[in-house]
Amino acid sequence: MKLRMRTLKGFFVKEIIQIMRDPKMIMAIFFIPVIQTVMFGLALTSEVKNIKFVVASKPGKIARELENRALASGWFVKVPGINGAQVADPAELIAAHRAEAVLVAPPEGFEKALERGDRSIQLLLNATNAQRAQQVNGYVQQIVAEVTAANGYNTGGGLIRLDMRVLFNHYMDxxxxxxxxxxxxxxxxxxxxxxxxxxxxxxxxxxxxxxxxxxxxxxxxxxxxxxxxxxxxxxxxxxxxxxxxxxxxxxxxxxxxxxxxxxxxxxxxxxxxxxxxxxxxxxxxxxxxxxxxxxxxxxxxxxxxxxxxxxxxxxxxxxxxxxxxxxxxxxxxxxxxxxxxxxxxxxxxxxxxxxxxxxxxxxxxxxxxxx
Incomplete structure (x- = not known):
């Protein structure tokens, strides 16, 4: 079938004029895709950020360094109004949506526990979002390893053991x-x-x-x-x-x-x-x-x-x-x-x-x- 270029040109010009006369159509075709591209390009990232983090421990050098290093990393944010030394029930912070990750020290604090050979640190995570919880666990492990290495507690084969306990989605499903x-x-x-x-x-x-x-x-x-x-x-x-x-x-x-x-x-x-x-x-x-x-x-x-x-x-x-x-x-x-x-x-x-x-x-x- 032979195509008539004059007819095709007429349809093309007619559609262009019709689109240009409709401001809503112009908005849909040009403006909205640009806005969505810019917005989603900035917003939709798989990197986990703004994690509400609490170190539940008696005041001490290691607890202070863990919190400072976590906040300086850019991944974590401080939870206002919460003093880690006064936290009675760390799990309640996560249940009440006040924190997303809580690093729990032994009752006597990090220093005394490490000195007597207790190298277990408990991490409580909100695992309703399993993928996010796994990334948070990786971040915390890295920070704990850096702080304990700087304080000489992971030398000689005595590595720190981070005991992770997930809440609300135990199988990370x-x-x-x-x-x-x-x-x-x-x-x-x-x-x-x-x-x-x-x-x-x-x-x-x-x-x-x-x-x-x-x-x-x-x-x-x-x-x-x-x-x-x-x-x-x-x-x-x-x-x-x-x-x-x-x-x-x-x-x-x-x-x-x-x-x-x-x-x-x-x-x-x-x-x-x-x-x-x-x-x-x-x-x-x-x-x-x-x-x-x-x-x-x-x-x-x-x-x-x-x-x-x-x-x-x-x-x-x-x-x-x-x-x-x-x-x-x-x-x-x-x-x-x-x-x-x-x-x-x-x-x-x-x-x-x-x-x-x-x-x-x-x-x-x-x-x-x-x-």
Whole structure:
């Protein structure tokens, strides 16, 4: 079949003009990929940083050197308000999310223990993220080896033994860490994409005018269109949770009511986002494109794959306005750690606030479009 260059040129010029006339399309094609490349190139690194580290020991030279060397390495950060000499229960620091790694000295301190021949040092790690815990263990071993060598305690074959004790994920299983995040990610994708496209379809097919002409109120239209997807989202959470516990054997240490509360708040935020997107776009294709553009940063900046602590401060604020982050943290805490109530309600409070803001914006925009 012969191609007519004049026709191809006409199509090419027409598409270029059409794209240049649409600011949203220009944003999607040029600006957003550049921002994502810069942001993710800086934020998404496998290097473990900003580790909350505590040396639980009586005051002494070795304890001071361990802490100073750890902070100087750039991997660890000091936990404010915690004095290592006054820590009564090191495991409680990790359970309360105040520390991620705690180096525990014998009761008499490092110096006296080493002098009497006790060369065992205990390291407590939060292993909910198995890969991160393994890297933290390697960092601490390196620092302990350097400090003890500098003080002459690992000469003559008497090497220091670092006894690592992992908490909340004893087998360092990555599956147990990822499945709680998949609860959020899978539900969010379905609710955002399918919910947004379903609402955009009403506008594309012209049935939205019929809804406007009907005696239904704005609230009834919004709830009627989103409630089915709300139920679907809760079913997805239940299905993945069942598969994770029954099929993969992940531990479930929290309460089902905590899963329910977090799921409801999360589903509301996802559907509010979908409704907000549907009020901006005109077609299903535009809804799909907008959903994908929203999903990429939402997933990557939620802590599903990379710790939020690794993200530079310049971009970290995006994590704290991302409802996925609070949902991921809560699901992991409830399933793997039992769900500390203070920590749980703190995340639920922020998630509820974000959900309320998204609902308000979606309602305002949806109502103005209908009018």
């Amino acid at each position: 990555t599956t147990s860490f990822m499945i709680p995040a998949l609860l959020v990610m899978s539900s969010f994708i379905v609710l955002l994409v399918v919910g947004g496209m379903a609402l955009a379809k009403e506008k594309e097919t012209g049935t939205m005018e019929k809804l406007i002409a009907s005696p239904c109120s704005v609230e009834e239209i919004m709830l009627g269109k989103t409630l089915p997807y709300f139920v679907i989202g809760l079913c997805i959470v239940g299905l993945i949770l069942f598969i994770g516990v029954a099929g993969f054997g992940i531990p479930f240490r929290g309460g089902l009511w905590q899963i329910g509360v977090n799921s409801v708040l999360f589903a509301v935020s996802a559907l509010a986002s979908a409704l907000l997107i549907s009020t901006v776009v005109r077609t299903q294709q535009q809804a799909m494109m907008a959903s994908v553009l929203y999903l990429m940063p939402a997933i990557l900046l939620s802590g599903v794959f990379f710790p939020v602590a690794n993200i530079p401060v310049l971009f970290r604020w995006m994590c704290y306005v991302n409802p996925m982050m609070y949902s991921v943290v809560n699901f992991r805490s409830v399933i793997l750690k039992g769900g500390d109530l203070a920590y749980f309600w703190q995340n639920c409070g922020w998630l509820a606030l974000l959900s309320a803001v998204l609902c308000a914006l979606a309602y305002k925009n949806f109502k103005s479009k209908l009018n």
